[in-house]
Amino acid sequence: MKLAPIRYAAPATMDEAIALLGSCDAKVMSGGQSLMPIMAFRLATPELIVDLKKIPGLDQIVIDDQGVRLGAKVRWCDIESDGRLAQANPLLAEAIKHVAHYQIRNRGTVGGSVAHADPASEMPAIAACCEAVISVIGSKGARKIKAVDFFISALQTSLEADEVITEVLLPAWPAGRRWGFQEFARRRGDFALAGIAAFYDLDGQGCAANAHIAVFGASDRQHRLPGAEAALNGRPVTPETIAAAASAASAEVDPPSDIHAPGEYRRALVETLTERALAHAAK
Amino acid sequence: MNTRPGNSLIGSPVERVEDLRFLRGKGTYVSDFSLPNQLHAVILRSPEAHGVIRRIDTSRARALPGVHAVITAADFGARPPHIPLRLQPLPELAPFHQPVLAFEKVRYVGEPLAVVLADTASIAEDALELIDVEIAALPAVTDRASAERGDSILFEPHGSNRALVWTATRGDAEAAFVKADVVLKERFHIQRHAAMFMEPRGFVADWNAETQRLKVWGAAKVAWTNRRILATAMGLEETAIDMVELDVGGGFGSRGEFYPEDFLIPAAARIAGRPVKWSEDRREHLMCANHARDIEINVEMALAKDGRILGLRGMCYSDNGAYLRTNGSVGPRNVAQFMSGPYKIENIHLQTTMLTTNKTPSGTYRGPGRFETDFARERLIDLAAKKLGMDRAEIRRKNLVADADMPYPLATIQPFESVTELDSGDYHAVFDRCLKEFGWDEKSALQGKLIDGRYHGIAVGSFIEGGAAGPKEDARLALETDGSLTVHLGSSAVGQGLETIMAQIAADSMEMSFDRIRVLHGSTTHVTEGYGSYHSRSTVMGGSAILLAAEKLKDKIRECAAARLGCSKDDVTIDAETVRFKTTSLTFAGLGAEPIEVEATFYNKKYTYAYGTQAAHVSVDVGTGHVRVHDYLSVEDVGRMINPLTLHGQAIGSIVQGLGGTFLEHLVYDANGQILTGSLADYLMPTASDFPNIRSITLELKPSPNNPLGAKGAGEGGIIPVGGIIANAVANALSHLGVEPMELPLSPPRVWALIDAARRAKR
Numbered sequence A: 001m002k003l004a005p006i007r008y009a010a011p012a013t014m015d016e017a018i019a020l021l022g023s024c025d026a027k028v029m030s031g032g033q034s035l036m037p038i039m040a041f042r043l044a045t046p047e048l049i050v051d052l053k054k055i056p057g058l059d060q061i062v063i064d065d066q067g068v069r070l071g072a073k074v075r076w077c078d079i080e081s082d083g084r085l086a087q088a089n090p091l092l093a094e095a096i097k098h099v100a101h102y103q104i105r106n107r108g109t110v111g112g113s114v115a116h117a118d119p120a121s122e123m124p125a126i127a128a129c130c131e132a133v134i135s136v137i138g139s140k141g142a143r144k145i146k147a148v149d150f151f152i153s154a155l156q157t158s159l160e161a162d163e164v165i166t167e168v169l170l171p172a173w174p175a176g177r178r179w180g181f182q183e184f185a186r187r188r189g190d191f192a193l194a195g196i197a198a199f200y201d202l203d204g205q206g207c208a209a210n211a212h213i214a215v216f217g218a219s220d221r222q223h224r225l226p227g228a229e230a231a232l233n234g235r236p237v238t239p240e241t242i243a244a245a246a247s248a249a250s251a252e253v254d255p256p257s258d259i260h261a262p263g264e265y266r267r268a269l270v271e272t273l274t275e276r277a278l279a280h281a282a283k
Numbered sequence B: 001m002n003t004r005p006g007n008s009l010i011g012s013p014v015e016r017v018e019d020l021r022f023l024r025g026k027g028t029y030v031s032d033f034s035l036p037n038q039l040h041a042v043i044l045r046s047p048e049a050h051g052v053i054r055r056i057d058t059s060r061a062r063a064l065p066g067v068h069a070v071i072t073a074a075d076f077g078a079r080p081p082h083i084p085l086r087l088q089p090l091p092e093l094a095p096f097h098q099p100v101l102a103f104e105k106v107r108y109v110g111e112p113l114a115v116v117l118a119d120t121a122s123i124a125e126d127a128l129e130l131i132d133v134e135i136a137a138l139p140a141v142t143d144r145a146s147a148e149r150g151d152s153i154l155f156e157p158h159g160s161n162r163a164l165v166w167t168a169t170r171g172d173a174e175a176a177f178v179k180a181d182v183v184l185k186e187r188f189h190i191q192r193h194a195a196m197f198m199e200p201r202g203f204v205a206d207w208n209a210e211t212q213r214l215k216v217w218g219a220a221k222v223a224w225t226n227r228r229i230l231a232t233a234m235g236l237e238e239t240a241i242d243m244v245e246l247d248v249g250g251g252f253g254s255r256g257e258f259y260p261e262d263f264l265i266p267a268a269a270r271i272a273g274r275p276v277k278w279s280e281d282r283r284e285h286l287m288c289a290n291h292a293r294d295i296e297i298n299v300e301m302a303l304a305k306d307g308r309i310l311g312l313r314g315m316c317y318s319d320n321g322a323y324l325r326t327n328g329s330v331g332p333r334n335v336a337q338f339m340s341g342p343y344k345i346e347n348i349h350l351q352t353t354m355l356t357t358n359k360t361p362s363g364t365y366r367g368p369g370r371f372e373t374d375f376a377r378e379r380l381i382d383l384a385a386k387k388l389g390m391d392r393a394e395i396r397r398k399n400l401v402a403d404a405d406m407p408y409p410l411a412t413i414q415p416f417e418s419v420t421e422l423d424s425g426d427y428h429a430v431f432d433r434c435l436k437e438f439g440w441d442e443k444s445a446l447q448g449k450l451i452d453g454r455y456h457g458i459a460v461g462s463f464i465e466g467g468a469a470g471p472k473e474d475a476r477l478a479l480e481t482d483g484s485l486t487v488h489l490g491s492s493a494v495g496q497g498l499e500t501i502m503a504q505i506a507a508d509s510m511e512m513s514f515d516r517i518r519v520l521h522g523s524t525t526h527v528t529e530g531y532g533s534y535h536s537r538s539t540v541m542g543g544s545a546i547l548l549a550a551e552k553l554k555d556k557i558r559e560c561a562a563a564r565l566g567c568s569k570d571d572v573t574i575d576a577e578t579v580r581f582k583t584t585s586l587t588f589a590g591l592g593a594e595p596i597e598v599e600a601t602f603y604n605k606k607y608t609y610a611y612g613t614q615a616a617h618v619s620v621d622v623g624t625g626h627v628r629v630h631d632y633l634s635v636e637d638v639g640r641m642i643n644p645l646t647l648h649g650q651a652i653g654s655i656v657q658g659l660g661g662t663f664l665e666h667l668v669y670d671a672n673g674q675i676l677t678g679s680l681a682d683y684l685m686p687t688a689s690d691f692p693n694i695r696s697i698t699l700e701l702k703p704s705p706n707n708p709l710g711a712k713g714a715g716e717g718g719i720i721p722v723g724g725i726i727a728n729a730v731a732n733a734l735s736h737l738g739v740e741p742m743e744l745p746l747s748p749p750r751v752w753a754l755i756d757a758a759r760r761a762k763r
């Protein structure tokens, strides 16, 4: 479990970083919490590591009328300790509590998680649920990518090899929005066997509107569940509606089996967790 | 710290003297230890589960700058050394001994093929990728079905994948089943898991060509036995080898057994003419260190209408992996011999077939065979209670061995016959104490109750723990010229607080203050012969040896004092580190010009049996299959407690390990014999926050009659009944569904699948 021979660079500017990324088989490093284990197992053997640590300006959480802007280098512990988020995006605050363990939370970052795109990770689920906009920059310039276009498959995104994520924007969160977050993991901090992030607004009649329900850990990427959302929209949020939405959710996923759980278990979990997330939202 | 004179330290909660060193980061584990000029060894391991080795070409690896040598089986002549069995060394098991490097065939993923020696471990790992290995793959044998089919055989000359059958007998099982009012027949399975100590294994070896002496750092558990095996394999005299024990980050039965690396690293040092260091990484540990448990238990229980258990019979199939390792028979054998546990079951015929498969070889892990067999037995007793409509506590009371029946013989096991008996105990008293402390009567109201989305259940069960394996242990005591006492011991430390406990025993027996005592242990340089730490033996065996040595030392001290005080030795009194004759006195310091030394041996043929009862309160989330442990209580009688603090730590730690084996830990293979749990992200261990509600009470009701301390080995205890008790509590919680777990681990997907199947069946 020793790294293969590798070169390391910690450029001071984004321009240098992008140039280095284009120069050879190179990888960006942020917190290193996913990349280092992969390299230790020699599953990835890039020639060059480009560490973002000296590049300024990527570590802020900005809250304005557009929403919450998370710099790519914002760490889980930064989110955890930012009291403003309880108002600005309580779904994010709740979800991040479930990410990994103390030491990892002190290093793991938003940009790293989104770029890594583990199908069971929380941040991409929040990005998918909230319709995040992901800002990236590369040799061809800067662009903004919608979450739905960003996550392609397990560990696969629409990011180019020389592109660096700079920011994740979660659109503004209206007061009174109802939300719920549920995941089930074998132990506290483990990757989820399945999880649900959900919110909806209430229309004038007290019915659900604008429902957003995203699943993670139960397919090859984080994505919304339109069937479950439709089962909710325009209806009063009763136990019956919730049960219908939960049942729609489980019908919409076709989870893979692995050594931790068979697909049918994950499918049942999606139903249970959707029900619980919406019940929390309705409280 | 404590400087209490007299016989007061035994039984006191003395804080571990080791801890200060460890907590300050001052421990020396084998990875911390280095020699100048050392090379680093990395081992090439088989990527195939089963196959014939066609070719190993190391030329490209050897050409890599920084690589000094690549060692293969060819370096050890026509046939590389094979590792003999330490326990139950039956000649019929010789065909299954593991070679130190795969020889002709590979039989599991992870089997050593070659050793690379390089300037750094990183370079050595780079070189691994440059070794060209050609293996002609054979079908992998990965479970009982494929082992029995026999279309692929690990050891062709043997003719089948069946290595040996163990048979435990007592009374007349067939007759008991004829007489029985009720017979239960079930199949249980306990998954493959293993000891996952925090510090992986490692060695540093140094060969001195001039003196033809070898020194090995990193010894643990059974240094003397391993020295003997190593000496034979290397063609050396035993006395030409020193095995040095450093600090040890856990053992649990697995560390310190003789593995291929125990030979390969010293042999590499001799070949290279330079010191060699090897540190096992976690991935290696998961696929190379002993696995354990993996057993199918098919058993029948015969009962009378009144709940008396009349007999047990059945056949178990142990998946032993690719080779028979040094202690690979212990678990399978124990499953058969100890299934009756603390219960009076007079008629037994139980067998275990050991199967060879293309998986990592297995060995002992804390409570070997006992964790497994208790799962089956405690489940059966609850199932029997249900069938007979009896109370689950009552049926156990009815069958526990009574104090008046002691000593109580257990089933005899064959081959390599072992006859043993429960030594002493008031099993009923401990049982009732556990129920009381647990609040059994109050908690009974919770059974099957649905509270906040979770169904609650409780269970209780009893167990025995064997300890104090013979044949003997040595202690050498030296009263130094400064008046301090050095204790040299054959027992070894595996994290159990050995130094503290032995110092307590030495301090009391010499009536000296605790901080005047230094304990040196585990290295072959300390005593002529030592047997080490396994089978919960070091406290009883090493401690008793100290007691004997202390008597001898006091005698010798009187002799020395008599010469100086001009009296007869019988007139000398010893008190508070001072010798006296009438009004003249001399302190221990300066008593002799040389250290005063004695050596004593404690011999033991009989085992001790600590025993206890545990109870659990769990709840099950039927939506996820998650089981929460609300309360777990263990009450154990250890005869005599040396240190309640360290013992408490042993009990709690052991129960947590048992909960790990019950809920989380599972070594998973695919049908090709590839191990799928190659890191701790996939092999799940309990973490600090998983099981917060564990309680342990230790009693001293019935001292063991088999040693002068009256102590019983108690290092494994807690773990033994955990699987059975938790499974019973889960069944109790889900009784409305009729869920009956027969397999471990009780992972959420498994529990959910049981619930789902029960619901479908009801529909």
Ligand SMILES: Cc1cc2nc3c(=O)[nH]c(=O)nc-3n(C[C@H](O)[C@H](O)[C@H](O)COP(=O)(O)OP(=O)(O)OC[C@H]3O[C@@H](n4cnc5c(N)ncnc54)[C@H](O)[C@@H]3O)c2cc1C
Pocket (backbone or CB within 6 Å): A027, A028, A029, A030, A031, A032, A033, A034, A035, A036, A037, A052, A072, A098, A099, A100, A101, A104, A107, A108, A109, A110, A111, A112, A113, A115, A116, A120, A121, A122, A123, A159, A163, A164, A165, A166, A189, A190, A191, A192
């Ligand atoms: C034991 C353990 C448990 C964990 N549990 C969880 C969990 O429960 N939930 C969870 O979500 N995560 C979990 N993680 C992962 C953790 O959250 C990681 O920190 C995170 O996924 C990656 O962030 P990082 O900053 O460490 O990225 P790195 O490891 O540095 O990088 C990861 C990948 O992203 C790329 N990358 C990094 N930053 C950028 C960027 N700005 N632009 C473009 N590409 C970039 C890298 O090239 C690499 O491919 C766990 C990790 C461990 C070790």
